[in-house]
Amino acid sequence: MANSAGRKKIALIGSGMIGGTLAHLAAKKEMGDIVLFDIAEGMPQGKALDLSQCGPVEGFDAKITGTNDYADIAGADVIIVTAGVPRKPGMSRDDLLGINLKVMKAVGEGIKNNAPDAFVICITNPLDAMVWALREFSGLPHNKVVGMAGVLDSARFATFLAWEFDVSVKDVNAFVLGGHGDTMVPVTSYTTINGIPVNDFAKIKGVDQSRIDEIVDRTRKGGGEIVGLLGNGSAYYAPATSAISMAEAYLGDQKRILPCASYVEGKYGLDGLYVGVPTVIGAGGTEDVIEIELSDEEKSNLKVSTDAVEELLEACKGLDSSL
Numbered sequence: 001m002a003n004s005a006g007r008k009k010i011a012l013i014g015s016g017m018i019g020g021t022l023a024h025l026a027a028k029k030e031m032g033d034i035v036l037f038d039i040a041e042g043m044p045q046g047k048a049l050d051l052s053q054c055g056p057v058e059g060f061d062a063k064i065t066g067t068n069d070y071a072d073i074a075g076a077d078v079i080i081v082t083a084g085v086p087r088k089p090g091m092s093r094d095d096l097l098g099i100n101l102k103v104m105k106a107v108g109e110g111i112k113n114n115a116p117d118a119f120v121i122c123i124t125n126p127l128d129a130m131v132w133a134l135r136e137f138s139g140l141p142h143n144k145v146v147g148m149a150g151v152l153d154s155a156r157f158a159t160f161l162a163w164e165f166d167v168s169v170k171d172v173n174a175f176v177l178g179g180h181g182d183t184m185v186p187v188t189s190y191t192t193i194n195g196i197p198v199n200d201f202a203k204i205k206g207v208d209q210s211r212i213d214e215i216v217d218r219t220r221k222g223g224g225e226i227v228g229l230l231g232n233g234s235a236y237y238a239p240a241t242s243a244i245s246m247a248e249a250y251l252g253d254q255k256r257i258l259p260c261a262s263y264v265e266g267k268y269g270l271d272g273l274y275v276g277v278p279t280v281i282g283a284g285g286t287e288d289v290i291e292i293e294l295s296d297e298e299k300s301n302l303k304v305s306t307d308a309v310e311e312l313l314e315a316c317k318g319l320d321s322s323l
């Protein structure tokens with residue numbers, strides 16, 4: 001289905017909790033026409049109808065359609081992938097590997113055959129392995145396939161810091177590197193409160209360093225905390241809004257520096273791996289990876305995290321011989 005002349009086209013592969021929220025946000029922001037794809041029959045069509053009927057109330061112009069046919073994603077400018085199975089309580093992100101790897105194969109082929117010029121943002125867990133696999137299966141250039149995790153993890157870190165210091169979230173610039181797992185690396189040395197390094201700010205406010213350590217730990221486990229509370233499924237509002245900020249950076253050629261799971265070759269001592277790093281996103285997709293100076297401790301934490309990602313890639317290769 002063609003998009004309205006002059007409008008961008010955004011295809012959402014997976015129309016579950018995050019997919020539906022993405023569609024609502026993209027429509028409200030009039031980012032373009034929206035196609036909701038899912039293997040579940042009727043569900044994306046139903047959500048598309050429901051969301052379309054928000055238009056008159058909210059005053060947005062966006063054509064929203066639902067489909068079970070990959071042909072309908074043709075010509076998409078941006079594709080956001082959430083297809084797969086979310087974590088259930090007690091299940092680690094890695095348990096999802098086998099199930100979601102097969103999903104990435106189907107999605108990668110669907111993209112390759114129908115929308116090879118799109119900028120693709122992967123959200124499906126385990127994130128760093130799935131974005132790598134999706135890139136392999138789709139055959140798209142590395143700069144056009146990226147994973148969403150760091151924007152969310154940094155947002156979680158920023159939220160907890162803003163609460164702790166009783167300051168506006170707008171003034172917190174939080175920084176998280178590494179894989180999207182419990183080994184992620186919230187980097188306090190680059191985390192600032194309106195430009196003031198967080199550790200200095202803690203001293204000013206009389207907040208003990210152990211509180212910062214607790215917040216770092218809560219950030220690492222931020223996804224699991226929500227999984228445990230919801231009892232069924234995982235977070236979706238903040239994941240969706242995080243991916244939307246990445247899509248906007250691409251569509252608007254904003255050159256934003258966002259922490260994303262990007263393909264890193266050479267920098268950070270890595271040899272061709274998707275992992276969370278500060279990334280410039282503009283019209284060229286992921287245009288650059290910024291390599292920051294890290295302390296020895298941060299370096300070794302990052303190594304633990306990238307080793308965990310590498311292990312997952314090996315597991316993927318064991319599960320699918322085409323990888």
Ligand code: TXD
Nearest residue numbers: 014016017018039082083084086087123124125148149239
């Ligand atoms: O930071 C991050 N990257 C994440 C990742 C934060 C939160 C959640 N994260 C992961 O996103 C989560 O572990 C899942 O792997 C995805 C999607 O989460 P969501 O909450 O949206 O899951 P749902 O509601 O179960 O939706 C998934 C949909 C569902 O409608 C299925 O029918 C569909 O995916 N699905 C498929 N669509 C297309 N093609 C295939 N093969 C397919 N298989 C399932």
